[in-house]
Amino acid sequence: MKIAIDTPPTDYPVKLSQVKNWLRIDENDNTENALISQLISAATEDCSRFLKRTIAQTQYSLYLDAWPTEETIEEMWLSGQWQGPSYSLPVTKNYVELPMPPVQKVDAFNVFDSSDNETPYGGSWYLDTASLVPRLYLASTSSIPLPGRAYNGIRIQYTAGYASGKVPPVLQQAIMVLISYVYEHRGDEDKGVDPVVASGAANIMQRYRIVRV
DSSP: OEEEEEEOOSSOSSOHHHHHHHTTOOTTOOTTHHHHHHHHHHHHHHHHHHHTSOOBOEEEEEEESSOOBOOOHHHHHHTTSOOSOSOOOOOBOSEEEOSSSOEEEEEEEEEEOTTOOEEEOOSOEEEEOSSSSOEEEESOGGGOOOOSSSSSOEEEEEEESBOTTOSOHHHHHHHHHHHHHHHHTTTOOOTTSOHHHHTSHHHHTGGGOOOOO
């Protein structure tokens, strides 16, 4: 499984004028506009990385070699979780998780054949956005996606991130705190320090972080 960005963000949760005001820079002073715009992009990306959550809307493609299966009974038996016989075929899951929520929509669900031709998956499916990590469910595992190539044979393209004007204020604040920290510490960065943590942005947005048990 791998994920790639198809369309990067174009609409960020904090605007140039907001950040200049936060940094106490005169709104008519345009000498550092390019730098501040770059910091907005970088800080948004860094906060998303920390949270494992998409902040600014982004289009991704999730690639799978095959549709996922549950752990086989043999694997459970070898790990001591199953005391019965050690023979069984893998059980196909009826869903796949879509990383970097919140997911707004699935744009494409395609399967590649052996000639690398990409066609839409013909079975029924639906998107569950109520789960902590959204899931794309198959209506039935009797018709699972069967790619014709060995690697990256399934592509699920989806749009994730908060809609314009819907980013939680806490995340906006964290982004501006991070920008302020990086702006003030230009040239003296310590490679061993994560600026998201050092700036205090991590503490501000901790409750939005996705931590898997």
